[in-house]
Amino acid sequence: MAKYVYLFKEGNQTMRNLLGGKGANLAEMTNLGMPVPQGFTVTTEACTRYYEDGQKIADDILAEIDQALAKTEAATGKKFGDSHNPFLVSVRSGARASMPGMMDTILNLGLNDEVVKGLAKLTNNPRFAYDSYRRFIQMFADVVMEIPKSNFEAILDHQKEAKNVEQDTDLDASDMEKIVQLYLEKYQELKGDKFPQNPKIQLIEAVKAVFRSWDNPRANTYRRLNNIPYEWGTAVNVQSMVFGNMGDDSGTGVAFTRDPSTGEKVLYGEYLFNAQGEDVVAGIRTPKPISELQKDNPEIYRQFHEISSKLEAHYRDMQDMEFTIEKGKLYMLQTRNGKRTAQAALKIAIDLVEEGLLSETEALLKVEPKQLDSLLHPQFDPSALKKAKVVATGLNASPGAATGRAVFTAERAQELAKKGQPVILVRQETSPEDIEGMAVAKGVLTSRGGMTSHAAVVARGMGTCCVAGAGKIKVYEEKRYFEVNGQKYNEGDFISLDGSTGNIYGEQIKTVDASVSGDFAKLMAWADKYRALKVRTNADNPRDAKQAYAFGAEGIGLCRTEHMFFEADRIPAMREMIVANNVKERQAALNKLLPMQKQDFIGLYEAMQGYPVTIRYLDPPLHEFLPTEDEDIAELAKDMGITFDELKATVISLHETNPMLGHRGVRLSITYPEIAVMQTTAVIEAAIEVNKRGMHVAPEIMIPLVGEIKELKYVKDIVIKTADEIIKKNNVKLDYLVGTMIEIPRAALLADEIATEAEFFSFGTNDLTQMTFGFSRDDAGKFLADYYQKKIFESDPFAHVDQKGVGKLMDLACKLGKSVRPDLKLGICGEHGGDPASVEFCHDIGLSYVSCSPFRVPLARLAAAHANIKRPRK
Numbered sequence: 063m064a065k066y067v068y069l070f071k072e073g074n075q076t077m078r079n080l081l082g083g084k085g086a087n088l089a090e091m092t093n094l095g096m097p098v099p100q101g102f103t104v105t106t107e108a109c110t111r112y113y114e115d116g117q118k119i120a121d122d123i124l125a126e127i128d129q130a131l132a133k134t135e136a137a138t139g140k141k142f143g144d145s146h147n148p149f150l151v152s153v154r155s156g157a158r159a160s161m162p163g164m165m166d167t168i169l170n171l172g173l174n175d176e177v178v179k180g181l182a183k184l185t186n187n188p189r190f191a192y193d194s195y196r197r198f199i200q201m202f203a204d205v206v207m208e209i210p211k212s213n214f215e216a217i218l219d220h221q222k223e224a225k226n227v228e229q230d231t232d233l234d235a236s237d238m239e240k241i242v243q244l245y246l247e248k249y250q251e252l253k254g255d256k257f258p259q260n261p262k263i264q265l266i267e268a269v270k271a272v273f274r275s276w277d278n279p280r281a282n283t284y285r286r287l288n289n290i291p292y293e294w295g296t297a298v299n300v301q302s303m304v305f306g307n308m309g310d311d312s313g314t315g316v317a318f319t320r321d322p323s324t325g326e327k328v329l330y331g332e333y334l335f336n337a338q339g340e341d342v343v344a345g346i347r348t349p350k351p352i353s354e355l356q357k358d359n360p361e362i363y364r365q366f367h368e369i370s371s372k373l374e375a376h377y378r379d380m381q382d383m384e385f386t387i388e389k390g391k392l393y394m395l396q397t398r399n400g401k402r403t404a405q406a407a408l409k410i411a412i413d414l415v416e417e418g419l420l421s422e423t424e425a426l427l428k429v430e431p432k433q434l435d436s437l438l439h440p441q442f443d444p445s446a447l448k449k450a451k452v453v454a455t456g457l458n459a460s461p462g463a464a465t466g467r468a469v470f471t472a473e474r475a476q477e478l479a480k481k482g483q484p485v486i487l488v489r490q491e492t493s494p495e496d497i498e499g500m501a502v503a504k505g506v507l508t509s510r511g512g513m514t515s516h517a518a519v520v521a522r523g524m525g526t527c528c529v530a531g532a533g534k535i536k537v538y539e540e541k542r543y544f545e546v547n548g549q550k551y552n553e554g555d556f557i558s559l560d561g562s563t564g565n566i567y568g569e570q571i572k573t574v575d576a577s578v579s580g581d582f583a584k585l586m587a588w589a590d591k592y593r594a595l596k597v598r599t600n601a602d603n604p605r606d607a608k609q610a611y612a613f614g615a616e617g618i619g620l621c622r623t624e625h626m627f628f629e630a631d632r633i634p635a636m637r638e639m640i641v642a643n644n645v646k647e648r649q650a651a652l653n654k655l656l657p658m659q660k661q662d663f664i665g666l667y668e669a670m671q672g673y674p675v676t677i678r679y680l681d682p683p684l685h686e687f688l689p690t691e692d693e694d695i696a697e698l699a700k701d702m703g704i705t706f707d708e709l710k711a712t713v714i715s716l717h718e719t720n721p722m723l724g725h726r727g728v729r730l731s732i733t734y735p736e737i738a739v740m741q742t743t744a745v746i747e748a749a750i751e752v753n754k755r756g757m758h759v760a761p762e763i764m765i766p767l768v769g770e771i772k773e774l775k776y777v778k779d780i781v782i783k784t785a786d787e788i789i790k791k792n793n794v795k796l797d798y799l800v801g802t803m804i805e806i807p808r809a810a811l812l813a814d815e816i817a818t819e820a821e822f823f824s825f826g827t828n829d830l831t832q833m834t835f836g837f838s839r840d841d842a843g844k845f846l847a848d849y850y851q852k853k854i855f856e857s858d859p860f861a862h863v864d865q866k867g868v869g870k871l872m873d874l875a876c877k878l879g880k881s882v883r884p885d886l887k888l889g890i891c892g893e894h895g896g897d898p899a900s901v902e903f904c905h906d907i908g909l910s911y912v913s914c915s916p917f918r919v920p921l922a923r924l925a926a927a928h929a930n931i932k933r934p935r936k
């Protein structure tokens with residue numbers, strides 16, 4: 063029979079899937095003999111069952127909870143509901159992957175009107191007892207009964223005002239007792255029922271609330287942003303309480319074994335005296351840095367330091383720990399691998415190798431490919447930064463340089479970001495509701511909260527620049543402005559943040575591109591040593607190609623030739639080509655395009671310094687190039703010496719109902735073979751020219767949207783005839799390949815046939831995904847949101863390869879292709895080439911390379927190394 067409940071001493075760190083991260087680590091710390099308050103974990107499988115059973119906890123699970131509770135009571139010598147020796151617990155969620163701030167913890171459960179009196183007597187500390195009870199009422203009401211905490215906070219604030227004090231700690235026992243009374247009344251007023259007095263009912267309701275919270279919108283959003291599957295479920299930890307709010311010999315805190323911003327090896331954290339739970343991170347009272355604990359209580363500091371070193375060595379990674387001190391005794395409440403900035407991740411990985419704790423491959427696996435993103439983003443231009451004026455300074459919570467328009471709500475951030483505007487989200491403090499706004503913002507600025515506040519933790523996780531706790535600025539979220547030094551900044555005004563220094567600027571500051579050097583370069587060199595996949599880039603111009611080369615690209619996997627023709631000085635010739643009425647006219651226009659195209663290719667070959675360059679022939683529906691407004695049509699007609707009506711008729715005739723499935727790709731070269739001739743001439747002449755200067759370019763010509771072998775053969779024959787004539791005429795040797803994209807399901811199914819002509823395959827997974835699902839790429843965004851909400855899809859198939867369906871076609875095409883052409887080169891050039899999970903998949907099905915946009919090249923190199931370390935290629 064399945065076991066659904068484990069005492070901490072029955073578990074260990076390998077049981078993460080079952081016990082969740084928090085539960086597994088509480089068990090592990092217990093086994094290591096560390097001071098952990100006792101308790102038990104209700105498993106993730108119990109959560110899954112809860113949903114399977116129609117949101118009910120089955121009787122067998124309830125019985126197991128009862129047993130575990132009895133054992134824990136016996137071990138502590140306390141009892142639920144016993145006012146002479148009450149047992150109080152915390153109820154804590156904990157999924158496999160840590161989801162900070164996503165699900166709420168309930169503390170001091172087990173208190174009721176009687177027990178609180180007993181606790182007051184027992185501890186001889188009524189202030190503590192009533193403080194604990196009022197916290198419990200608020201948390202229980204909020205998390206279990208969904209009564210907004212603002213109802214209770216208002217009461218507390220009112221009480222503080224009445225006494226004319228600022229801090230909770232300034233309230234005494236009778237104030238707390240009064241507050242409890244008012245809380246209980248408020249609860250009853252809003253709920254209609256009395257606050258539940260039976261601790262067992264409190265417990266079961268709390269467990270259910272944790273299970274429910276797995277499915278709340280915030281958790282769903284966080285999972286989608288972080289690719290955490292819904293099926294995993296969350297565990298629930300029930301742990302006997304220890305109290306940091308028993309007076310000045312008690313306290314609570316959080317700490318990292320290394321600085322999570324820089325990676326420096328120092329104990330780093332914050333704590334508060336006479337406080338409980340989230341007080342440290344909530345930003346209500348300003349916590350003290352952990353280094354002061356050394357002065358305040360040297361013995362506790364020493365113990366904590368020793369435990370943290372032990373934990374780091376044990377987990378062989380930087381740890382993020384939570385602790386509580388009760389009347390001078392230290393308790394450990396949590397440890398986990400700490401979230402860190404990309405910079406810190408690199409430094410820690412490299413330091414741990416140098417300290418002999420990790421091997422190079424283990425260190426590589428400690429760095430998330432996605433994290434590298436933030437290192438590749440622009441930095442402030444040093445000279446522009448020097449001239450800029452610092453208007454205030456906050457905590458350097460997450461590094462990076464951000465310039466954007468100030469916005470004051472997550473919704474507004476999303477609206478403006480959708481329009482392509484850079485935004486900086488400015489809040490007093492952030493909460494989980496702000497996550498989607500934070501995800502689209504260039505930077506986050508808060509006026510409250512510390513280095514472990516929600517804003518700081520989440521921004522670091524996302525790699526977004528963040529300046530937190532800038533107390534000097536006054537944020538008026540509802541009125542949409544902030545004020546500092548008497549100066550007002552309204553919504554839409556440009557500001558800048560430096561997440562490395564904490565500086566805030568009231569203006570736009572120029573940024574410059576990032577480079578790969580120092581720790582970054584070192585880690586990338588390790589990645590290159592261990593990967594099997596090559597990494598190329600998608601680039602259409604020398605600037606992007608050079609950037610990608612600097613980031614380590616080993617060639618171009620996709621050059622979209624049509625992109626070269628959108629520029630103002632080129633589009634007229636392109637338009638002439640499209641509206642030409644006969645071959646002669648078309649040829650004249652193509653003759654104008656040829657030298658430009660040739661020049662482009664020379665630039666690309668040079669930027670790639672001899673690495674392979676794959677050039678895709680003209681692909682998009684032609685009408686994309688045509689003017690739509692009558693005014694523009696009139697102007698073009700004039701330029702071309704034809705009448706408005708003539709041109710308008712052509713434009714109308716080119717209209718397609720389904721352009722994505724229309725006259726595009728190889729179909730264009732079939733109708734207008736002279737386009738393929740021109741493009742081949744440019745590709746080959748450009749290669750001959752650079753090779754004359756001592757390079758060794760072997761161009762790869764790629765025919766898009768092939769679904770039938772005869773299509774490919776028809777165009778390939780034209781390409782070869784044209785190329786060979788030019789090569790012969792120049793009397794040189796030149797290698798080149800002709801291959802195809804695999805982006806139509808039929809081509810994948812018939813890949814063995816296609817490979818008899820194609821010398822390489824490149825998976826165009828954007829179109830392949832579109833056509834496998836039958837989802838229009840241009841329209842899917844409109845309805846995919848419903849798919850996520852209804853749990854039909856967990857992620858966007860255009861962002862992560864659908865391994866099951868699209869991936870099956872890819873795998874099949876690789877096998878079929880190789881069966882007739884064992885040395886077939888295999889690549890991918892869709893957007894997926896820069897998605898870590900998709901890169902790993904490409905490794906697994908045996909591709910030769912992935913190709914992605916320049917800024918994703920380092921990420922792909924690291925993801926390729928991860929794949930080969932985890933599943934080495936033979």
Ligand code: ADP
Nearest residue numbers: 152154163167301302303304314339340384386
């Ligand atoms: P989160 O996952 O959001 O960090 P936790 O379950 O870790 O939530 O709980 C938040 C905080 O509540 C802890 O950091 C700790 O301060 C406090 N807490 C949790 N359990 C206990 C306990 N048994 N005794 C005392 N404090 C606790």
Ligand code: MG
Nearest residue numbers: 084384395396
């Ligand atoms: Mg915690």
Ligand code: MG
Nearest residue numbers: 766805826829
């Ligand atoms: Mg395509």
